[in-house]
Every structure is written in C-alpha cells, then in structure tokens.
Amino acid sequence: MLTRELPTDMKFPAANCQLQVIDSHTGGEPTRVIIDGMPDLGGGTIQDQLECFRLNHDWIRTALLSEPRGSEVMVGAILLEPQSSAATAGVIFFNNVGPLGMCGHGTIGLFATLLYLGRIKPGEHLLETAVGDVPVVLHEDGRVSLENVASARYRKDVSVEVPEIGTVVGDIAWGGNWFFLISDHNQSLELKNATALTSHCTKISDALHQQNITGPNGERVDHIELFVPVEDATVADSKNFVLCPGGQYDRSPCGTGVSGKVACLAADGKLAESALWRQQSITGSVMKASYVVRDDQIFPSITGRAFVNGETKILIDVDDPLTFGITAGSAIANDTETRSASE
C-alpha cells in the first residue's frame, strides 16, 4: 500500500489517456516497460528527457507503480528512441520514489521485452541510460548480459551509529546507484524474515541520511545491502538482501548492487579480473557477474534472465480519484477540481 503523499506540485494530464506496458520479472523483481502512449519528453539527451519526465509527468510514475493498479515493488522503464544510431534504445528507469539512474534487473527485463516484441535479435546492443551507455548482449537462450557503468568502492569500513541496533560497519560503493554494503551483521537472510530485514535496513538507511554519510558529492546512499555466505557453494558465492530507496526490497540480487559488490571485491583483491561471482538474492535467484579493468576503472558485467509475464493497456481516467494511486490523503490530492494539468 502506498502511504507516501503525492508531490504537492505534481502536474496531471488534462484528459483521459492510455499507456501500453509490458511486464516482466528478472529473478522475481518486476519491470514495467512503457512501450506506447508516453507524452512528448521534449527530445534532447536522456538526462534532459528524465528532467522533463520528473517535472511534468510524475503522475505516470505514481499511476503505474502504485496500488490499486500497480505495486511499489515494480521498477518502471520508459522506452525511448536512442540518440545515437549505434544504440538499440534509450531508457529512463524509475521507482516508487522517483527516477533511478541505472537498473540491472530492469535492463535485463527491457531486453526480454524487446525480444518478446520482435524488435531485436540475439547479439550485441547498446542501451542509452541516464548514467551512461551500457553495452548489452542478448544471448540465443534469452539470457541477457550487460556491462554496467564504471563501478567503484568510495569508502571502506564506514561506521554508523544506528538507533536500536548500535554500530554498523559497511562499505560505500557506486554501481549505477549508491550502496552501503554490510557483511558483518547478525541478520538471518531468509525470505521469511523479509519484514524484519526491511525494518533493520531502513534504520541503517535513516541513520546514514541523518548523519550525513553520503557519496562524494553529497549523494544519498539510498540502497542498503546485507551479505551472508551461501550454504551450498555449487549454487552461488554469496547471498544478499537489498533494500531499495522506497522501502521495498529487491527480489533479484540487484544488478547495480552486485556491481557495487564486485567493485569492493576487486578493491580488496578478493576477485580477479574476469573471474566469476555468483550472487544469490533473498528469493534464491542468481545473477552471474565478473569485471574488466579499463583506464583504471572497474566495469562489472551482469548476466541474468527475465520472463515476460504481462501485456497491459493502462487506462488513465481523470475522474477516477485513485487513478494516480492510493496515497495518504489521495481522495483530496486526486480531486479532479484541485489538479493542475501538465498539458
């Protein structure tokens, strides 16, 4: 249930409209790709279009990822015409909080979607994202490999005092999003503990924010990642639990989180260039990873598989008080007489 408020300055569509979406999941984590019906985002770079989406069309995000139509667990993706003729597509990812720089599971879901639509063939592709171009390989068997943006550990062994928990020590890393990676903890990473793990990681996330522990330019470290060794080494090398910014946990191992992990392993000399790392998620799904070094930077590669599981025409009825999602005070926020139109 979405209990956050709609932004007070949110703009709304003036008339009823429709959006065509394809749903998929990557290791349990859903991706909802908008393939038709998007308003014009004004052209320009992916960053320019992301800014236009954020300022003028945020209603699409809440309408697609909130109850009663959607789910806050989903990551949304807007399929865009690429800027460069060398690229297959452009994309803007978003979640229940706002636009997302990069998304590993979402990239895998997007390529499964393009294959399902018959728009691409197995082979090499390039995807334009808000944080840079991402080379992608669609394999004959449907698996997708992506070479993520350069990833790096920013700080090692950072201590944070967390109310009700005590001192927590973790690494801060960039893998397309900002992560706090914790291996030393007393949590049991079992799916049945997901609510307790969410609460534990939320306390850590709040403490990092309150104590102003950030990325190098003040970026919020808004993904929390717990690790444990796996019992069965034939399946994976490590198991994780990843809390995303909007209070939802990733059902997949989280492609950008795995990238942050690989960058930390490389920095510690625990994973050689091109060696395989298998990261298992809290739901049991596995992504394979490795990295290469170019210009002294670490570029992780992530491989996974997504399955298309829905094809939907989303109907936006501006008279429906919950068409933009159930929110705190949504009956008032969604009142047609108090909305300001975006077009």
Ligand code: PYC
């Ligand atoms: O797979 O990178 C990812 C991701 C980020 C947030 C949810 N999934």
